[in-house]
Amino acid sequence: MGYESTGLSRREALSTAGALVIGLSLPFGGARAQGAPQAGPVDPNAFIRIGADDSVTVICKHIEMGQGPYTGLATLVAEELDADWAQVRAESAPADAKIYANFNFGVIQGTGGSSAMANSYDQLRHAGAAARAMLVLAAAQSWGVQPATLSVEKGVIRHAPSGREARFGQFAAAAGRLPVPPKVTLKDPASFRLIGQDRKVSRLDSVAKSNGSARFTIDMAAPGMLTVVVARPPCFGAKLASFDAAEALKVKGVVAVKPLSSGVAVYADGMWPALKGRGKLVARWDESAAERRGSEEMVEAWRGLAGTAGTVVNSHGDVDAALGQGDLVEAEYIFPYLAHAPMEPLDGYIEWDGKRANARFGSQIQTLDQATIAKVLGIAPQAVSIETLLAGGSFGRRAQGNAHLASELAEAAKAIGPGRPVKLVWTREDDIMGGHYRPLFVHRLRGSVKDGAIAGWSNTIVGQSFIKGSPFEAMMKDGIDPTMSEGASEIFYRTGAFRCDVHIAQSPVTTLWWRSVGHTHTGYAVECFIDQLLEKAGQDPVAGRLALMDNSRAAGVLKAVAELAGWNGPGPVNGRARGVAVVESFRSFVAQIAEVSKGADGLPKVHKIWCAVDVGVAINPDVVRAQVEGGIGFGLGHALFAEVPLEAGIPAVANFDKYRSLRIHEMPEVEVVIVKSSEAPTGIGEPGLPPTAPAVANAMARLGLGRPSRLPFVRVA
Amino acid sequence: MPYSITVNGAVREVDVDPDTPLLWVIRDNLGLTGTKFGCGVAQCGACTVHVDGQPRRSCALPVSRLGNRQVTTIEGADGPEAKAVQAAWAARDVPQCGYCQSGQVMSAIALLREVKKPDDKAIDLAMNGNICRCATYVRIRAAIHDAAKALEA
Numbered sequence: 078m079g080y081e082s083t084g085l086s087r088r089e090a091l092s093t094a095g096a097l098v099i100g101l102s103l104p105f106g107g108a109r110a111q112g113a114p115q116a117g118p119v120d121p122n123a124f125i126r127i128g129a130d131d132s133v134t135v136i137c138k139h140i141e142m143g144q145g146p147y148t149g150l151a152t153l154v155a156e157e158l159d160a161d162w163a164q165v166r167a168e169s170a171p172a173d174a175k176i177y178a179n180f181n182f183g184v185i186q187g188t189g190g191s192s193a194m195a196n197s198y199d200q201l202r203h204a205g206a207a208a209r210a211m212l213v214l215a216a217a218q219s220w221g222v223q224p225a226t227l228s229v230e231k232g233v234i235r236h237a238p239s240g241r242e243a244r245f246g247q248f249a250a251a252a253g254r255l256p257v258p259p260k261v262t263l264k265d266p267a268s269f270r271l272i273g274q275d276r277k278v279s280r281l282d283s284v285a286k287s288n289g290s291a292r293f294t295i296d297m298a299a300p301g302m303l304t305v306v307v308a309r310p311p312c313f314g315a316k317l318a319s320f321d322a323a324e325a326l327k328v329k330g331v332v333a334v335k336p337l338s339s340g341v342a343v344y345a346d347g348m349w350p351a352l353k354g355r356g357k358l359v360a361r362w363d364e365s366a367a368e369r370r371g372s373e374e375m376v377e378a379w380r381g382l383a384g385t386a387g388t389v390v391n392s393h394g395d396v397d398a399a400l401g402q403g404d405l406v407e408a409e410y411i412f413p414y415l416a417h418a419p420m421e422p423l424d425g426y427i428e429w430d431g432k433r434a435n436a437r438f439g440s441q442i443q444t445l446d447q448a449t450i451a452k453v454l455g456i457a458p459q460a461v462s463i464e465t466l467l468a469g470g471s472f473g474r475r476a477q478g479n480a481h482l483a484s485e486l487a488e489a490a491k492a493i494g495p496g497r498p499v500k501l502v503w504t505r506e507d508d509i510m511g512g513h514y515r516p517l518f519v520h521r522l523r524g525s526v527k528d529g530a531i532a533g534w535s536n537t538i539v540g541q542s543f544i545k546g547s548p549f550e551a552m553m554k555d556g557i558d559p560t561m562s563e564g565a566s567e568i569f570y571r572t573g574a575f576r577c578d579v580h581i582a583q584s585p586v587t588t589l590w591w592r593s594v595g596h597t598h599t600g601y602a603v604e605c606f607i608d609q610l611l612e613k614a615g616q617d618p619v620a621g622r623l624a625l626m627d628n629s630r631a632a633g634v635l636k637a638v639a640e641l642a643g644w645n646g647p648g649p650v651n652g653r654a655r656g657v658a659v660v661e662s663f664r665s666f667v668a669q670i671a672e673v674s675k676g677a678d679g680l681p682k683v684h685k686i687w688c689a690v691d692v693g694v695a696i697n698p699d700v701v702r703a704q705v706e707g708g709i710g711f712g713l714g715h716a717l718f719a720e721v722p723l724e725a726g727i728p729a730v731a732n733f734d735k736y737r738s739l740r741i742h743e744m745p746e747v748e749v750v751i752v753k754s755s756e757a758p759t760g761i762g763e764p765g766l767p768p769t770a771p772a773v774a775n776a777m778a779r780l781g782l783g784r785p786s787r788l789p790f791v792r793v794a
Numbered sequence: 795m796p797y798s799i800t801v802n803g804a805v806r807e808v809d810v811d812p813d814t815p816l817l818w819v820i821r822d823n824l825g826l827t828g829t830k831f832g833c834g835v836a837q838c839g840a841c842t843v844h845v846d847g848q849p850r851r852s853c854a855l856p857v858s859r860l861g862n863r864q865v866t867t868i869e870g871a872d873g874p875e876a877k878a879v880q881a882a883w884a885a886r887d888v889p890q891c892g893y894c895q896s897g898q899v900m901s902a903i904a905l906l907r908e909v910k911k912p913d914d915k916a917i918d919l920a921m922n923g924n925i926c927r928c929a930t931y932v933r934i935r936a937a938i939h940d941a942a943k944a945l946e947a
């Protein structure tokens with residue numbers, strides 16, 4: 078088993094004779110992307126390639142950035158194909174939205190919203206089943222027997238009556254000449270051998286990622302390649318006024334310095350001369366339109382807005398009247414700008430000969446990146462190929478509506494001229510100071526408790542919209558950006574009268590979705606506030622939630638996590654308190670219980686997190702578990718430590734020394750239970766994250782530390 | 795400046811500025827790309843290599859200060875500890891994005907050479923210079939215990 082991360086091997090392999098390449102037609106009807114795939118040995122519209130060497134290569138339309146789609150998508154194919162997992166490989170699909178669209182996005186190829194498995198579940202199972210049927214037919218014809226008398230198991234086709242058997246490779250070529258069956262029967266889930274089975278498959282990329290051989294964008298090299306770093310404006314909304322490259326050009330190894338629309342590019346033979354050259358560059362910026370507020374001023378401005386009525390997203394009942402009755406409870410939650418800081422900073426590699434371009438990088442929305450590169454270089458999108466490489470994390474950072482990385486990469490190639498391969502690399506400082514942050518948000522909540530019950534709930538949300546003015550603006554309705562209030566505009570709990578309203582705040586600071594998007598803040602606000610109201614009403618955090626809930630899947634995970642943790646109230650017991658939270662995001666349900674004590678340093682110490690998830694059919698339970706562990710660690714690290722504060726508009730943190738990341742000694746123990754479900758699969762790349770911070774905060778409240786109203790919990794003032 | 799350095803047992807000649815960090819010499823001049831760049835300021839551990847057997851952040855080590863010490867990168871990692879660590883990593887499916895893992899593996903190998911049966915505290919101490927943004931820490935810890943056990947056998 079293994080994977081191949083570049084399209085080169087794919088091209089080579091496609092030209093190999095004897096390969097079965099199956100293109101899947103998309104018989105799923107109207108709303109979905111229209112493909113025009115056909116079977117044939119050189120048809121690029123392919124999801125599966127079976128080699129004469131018995132290898133089964135699954136062409137993955139979703140980028141592998143750690144969340145496991147190479148393994149997950151391959152599992153779907155291998156299941157229906159009855160392939161031998163040891164022969165299964167995965168590689169990235171080329172950029173071609175007609176074939177590889179994400180059904181959630183329309184005719185756009187891309188990965189996001191934890192949608193990879195959900196939107197491939199039918200598609201790849203059909204592809205696998207069709208390939209199996211074609212192999213069986215080819216074998217049956219060759220052996221002169223009825224297809225129905227053949228069986229397939231672990232990559233071996235067998236005719237029991239005659240004792241004949243063959244591996245896939247033997248019939249790959251013959252199967253490739255057969256028509257794709259118009260209709261195939263999928264397996265009954267009860268007979269799955271791989272899907273949903275724990276540890277039946279191992280990740281396809283583990284070995285290469287443990288021995289240094291996995292190739293990422295930053296590892297690309299070619300004869301004559303130049304490494305490019307870009308000096309960008311120090312604050313948001315500033316533009317290049319002028320620059321002086323004289324000193325930079327004196328640095329040994331620096332080859333050229335060119336202005337781009339994003340800043341000034343320094344081209345060199347290698348990263349170190351590029352960095353040294355950039356250090357010597359003198360650039361002057363026009364800051365007349367720049368953001369010069371600090372984040373404290375922005376917080377005050379957002380808070381001011383939160384005190385006024387916003388655009389109502391959802392309401393029922395007379396909230397103002399309800400808030401006038403019983404005991405009024407108020408809370409305010411303030412969320413900072415956050416950088417994604419994927420372990421591999423943004424980078425890209427491109428070759429351009431004046432007519433065609435080939436870009437190799439961790440492209441997360443291939444269709445937008447392809448169109449952008451084409452536009453910058455003045456060529457047709459079909460003249461731009463994209464080889465999607467393994468990405469060293471993303472957390473949303475590589476899914477760019479404005480395709481700014483692809484644009485900068487193409488501009489860098491254009492400025493130096495055709496025939497010069499370039500590799501663009503962002504440093505960690507470029508990354509953390511470079512914006513595209515999870516927006517700064519303020520939530521103002523008011524609720525009333527009357528006779529032990531919640532009588533009213535009002536939530537006003539203020540923040541920037543990264544959807545407005547982006548290619549995704551069609552998501553907005555009536556001026557409302559749904560990503561700002563998802564998770565807050567509809568909640569699980571019967572709260573009497575209800576209102577959720579939003580204000581879109583304005584700033585030139587660039588913002589972007591960040592692992593779990595709106596749920597990064599709404600999950601915290603809603604789950605902390607319900608806890609606070611239940612506490613006021615004298616209810617148990619688990620029983621109180623369940624009593625207010627109609628959603629059976631949410632209740633299911635809440636009960637499951639309470640059982641897993643042996644919930645017996647929030648405590649504290651022996652100095653340890655427990656907090657709970659339950660969040661639905663991207664149609665997955667996740668509940669967590671955190672056990673927390675006050676550390677010697679006065680800071681919260683998180684000992685353990687129990688977690689129950691309902692993701693429908695869990696295709697690879699161990700990948701689900703890994704994503705939950707990772708989501709918890711990512712969520713906890715940011716809740717505890719992370720903030721990009723602006724001072725006079727300039728980010729005051731630049732690297733991991735001040736933008737603190739969770740480290741191994743701060744990682745709690747994690748125990749996960751996956752609730753059995755036969756619902757269609759939903760994602761888990763993001764949903765593990767939202768419940769963590771509120772579960773910890775709710776435990777902190779029981780320790781007398783309060784639910785932090787401002788994140789991160791540990792602020793360096 | 796010409797330098798002659800020993801990497802993975804082979805003597806290599808490079809001509810670079812004296813302040814060039816070992817990281818960029820390894821990656822750009824020698825083409826050994828398993829060692830990764832994550833921060834450039836000795837904060838993340840993605841660039842961890844062994845210098846005379848000790849784990850070092852290659853981004854913070856100028857080539858001029860290397861002298862004739864022996865450098866081992868992930869490509870040259872070998873021996874029972876290296877094999878045990880890499881096998882445990884694969885068996886546990888530790889990596890997610892994988893970008894930090896060369897550094898994690900190099901730190902773990904160095905730990906197991908030093909401490910045969912590390913407890914959680916020793917693991918914390920040896921590994922807390924290696925950030926994993928994917929937060930694979932639960933599995934890193936478990937895999938180190940697995941590797942220690944395998945070495946014992």
Ligand code: FES
Binds near residue numbers: 835841852854
């Ligand atoms: S790159 Fe050297 S420690 Fe981060």
Ligand code: FES
Binds near residue numbers: 143895
């Ligand atoms: S596996 Fe992604 S940073 Fe560690």
